[in-house]
Amino acid sequence: MLLGPPRLPLWAWAAMLCAAIVAVGVAWAVAQRIGIERLHDTGTHKLDLYAASLDSALGKYEYLPAVAALRDEVVALLRNPGPKLEHAVNVYLSEVNADAHSAVLYVLDRRGHTLASSNWNEEASFVGMDLGYRPYVRDALDHGAGRFYGIGTTSGKPGFYHSQAIRDQGEVIGVAVVKVSLDHVENAWSDGSDVALVVDASGVVFLASDPDWKFKTYEPLLPAAAAAIESSRQYAGVQLTPLRIAVQSPPIDGARIVAAGPDESPSRYLELVHATPEPTWRLMLLMDYAPVGALIRNTVAFTTIALAFVILLFLFVYQRRRAIQVGLAAQEALQQAYDELERKVAERTADLVATNAQLNREIAERERAELVLREAQDALIHAGKMAVLGQMSAGITHELNQPLAALRTLSDNARVLLTTNRIDDVRKNLTLISQLTERMGKITGQLKAFARKSALQLCRVSVRRALGNVQALLERRLRDEQIVFTQDVPADDVTVWADANRLEQVLVNLVVNALDSMKIVSLRHLDIVVRERGDRASITVRDTGPGIAKEVLPRLFEPFVTTKEPGAGLGLGLAISSGIIGEFSGSLVAANRPEGGAEFTIELALARETHDA
Incomplete structure (x- = not known):
């Protein structure tokens, strides 16, 4: 006997529909409340840490x-x-x-x-x-x-x-x-999809974990505040454009939901505010609202499924009452359908849990691998610096021993001259001593700057200054080996996007390689040519050595490939140099010159200087 669809009164269907709507609405509100509380707790903890780091950075140098x-x-x-x-x-x-x-x-x-x-x-x-x-x-x-x-x-x-x-x-x-x-404070905050901001009394964002938010106005800039900023040149050279902020909810436990962003497509955030060491500043954290939305969607979906299940169960019971006369066969078939539904739901839930756990493990493993790789790269770059300094140690020692010997002689002479009351001569000796100490200070300062172990930090770098530092480091060797050294640099200084310390390391490595290659030739010319081509700059190092073997040239920038005698190098210098230039979004290529010798060309993006009034 076949049964038709259940015939419930209209009021019963209306009651079930209203109950379902109320249940979904309650689930939505509870999920939103729980999600916001979780975000609030997490954000409050982050804000406490951020405020402590800001307080430490501001107070560290106050003395x-x-x-x-x-x-x-x-x-x-x-x-x-x-x-x-x-x-x-x-x-x-x-x-x-x-x-x-x-x-x-x-x-x-x-x-x-x-x-x-x-x-x-x-x-x-x-x-x-x-x-x-x-x-x-x-x-x-x-x-x-x-x-x-x-x-x-x-x-x-x-x-x-x-x-x-x-x-x-x-x-x-x-x-x-x-x-x-305070750059290091901002760098420490740049983690994840949340946005940390520090806003001044005028509503200007001057610290931000995301550079796109920096030097924007969080609220409309009042005329008096704009005039004060203009008179003090607080944000000279920066156009203060407003952020797109739209409040989407009243404050909940001191936080509110906003749609905010620096461009035409703002994202939803939970806005948290924290006090700072400066009473006129506000430390703000915009927590990504996506986890709350995901929790709401999942909760509503689960509630809908549960309601559907309850309604289906109700209809099943109701239909069962109508189907008593059908007998045990219909009851068994309906029970089988119900069991199959539960099995599929359980299997799907288990698959989702396993997939999520696997994804989390893969993400954590990749993050660990990237961290180890970065540490290894930094260590290898620093080892390259130390190797170059080791090769230059004899010349540097000689450069320091000469002024030291002169200092001793001048000091002894000054003591003798004082006993004979020759004050003018003493002054001359002291002037020479001061000049010698300044020269020694420059040498040690250049060595300290070159040997410093630092993280990659791209900024505007003067090519002229970088070449001057390289020449100062290798001046002794250039003179001892009778190298004819020329530089062809434009009259207007060329600035590029790079890390100054690492760019000097690459230049030192290329010049040292050129000097090593010219040991076996009588004509020793070393030329460095700097040119601008559109939005790129090129730095070419040329020598008059024997050049690069054709079979080695295609593999020159691979690790452990070297043309030097055994024991004279591991073949890592050019590989490290190529990697450093790659971090600058640049390129390093090698070629043989038709007239003899080799040339290495570095290409980097130009950084146009804008001078303040």
Whole structure:
């Protein structure tokens, strides 16, 4: 006997539909609440860590202006400015800044005029600049100290400024300032799909884990705030465009749901706000709302399936009552269909759980492999530097021994001249001693900079300066081996996107290889040619050696491929150099010259300089 569809009253169908809608709505609300609470708890913990790291970064260098203010030479320079005192204070500030690893340390008079700076011997020196328009100068003069975040009008690099009034006999005579870079804080925050921001009192985002959000306005910029930013040049050279922010819910436990983004396609986030060491700043964390949406979808889907199951079960019972007369056969068939449905649901659930676990294991394994690879690459690059320094050690020792011997002779002469009261001659000897120590300082400074182990950091790099550092490191060998060395560099300096330390390592390796190849020839010419081609720059190193064997040329940049004598090298230098240039999105190629010798050409992206007013 066949049964038709269950015939329920209309009110029964309406009641079931209303109950289902209410159940789905309750499941949606509960899932959203649980998801938001999870995000809130996770985000609050992250914000506590971020606030602690920001507080540590801001307070780490706060003592430096006070240290500089206690220096007698600094007070003397502010009282009676002069070239000799200015040089002494410049050197002192440079040493303190280098030891503390801050960005810049400098001293200003009451008018905001920079008298001395740790970057006095750099192209972007602050010495002689008028910085009286900066708020931290007036705050230090009026209140004893100042704190300020802004973009440098000379360097174009953002940083946080600590200022401290310099007092002498109860009178404020100047200001000591230290600039601190917060790039490492931003880099530590850039993890995952969440966005960490620091917003100032004007609503400008000046720290962000995602660079696309940086120097945007989080809320409309008021005219008074815009005027203050313009007068202080706080964000010089940057156009402050608004972010796209749309509030989608009222605050829930102090957090709200927003649609935000720097472009035309904003994403949904849970917005959390945390206090910062600076009372006018806000530390914000935009937690990706996608996990909440996924939880809601899964919960609603599960609820719908459960409701469907309940409704089906209800209809089954109802139909069963109608089907009593059908007998045991119909009941058995219906039970089989029900069991099959449960089996498929269980199998599908087990498959999904196993697939998810496998995916998580593969992701974790890949992350571990990438970390090991990065560490190995950094170690190999540093080992390459140490190998080059080892090859140059004899020449460097000679370069240091000559001025040391001269220092001893000049010191002994000065002692004899003092006994005979020949003060003018003593002054000459002391001047020579100062010049020799400065020369030795430059040599050791270049060695320290070259040997520094640092992570990759792309920035604008001056090719002229990089070549100058390479020449200074290899000057002794060039002279001893009677190399005719020429550089063809455009009059306007060429800047490229690279890591300065690693670019110098590649250039040193190429020049050392060229010198090694010319040991067996009498004509020893080494030429370095720099050219610009569109948006790319090329650096070509040419020698007059025997060239590269044809069978070796195709495999030259493979590891352990070398043309040197056994024991003279492992064949890793060019492989490391090629890898470094590849990290800069550049290329390194080798070729034989028709007139004899080899040439290596580096191609890198140009970095156009924009100078501040």
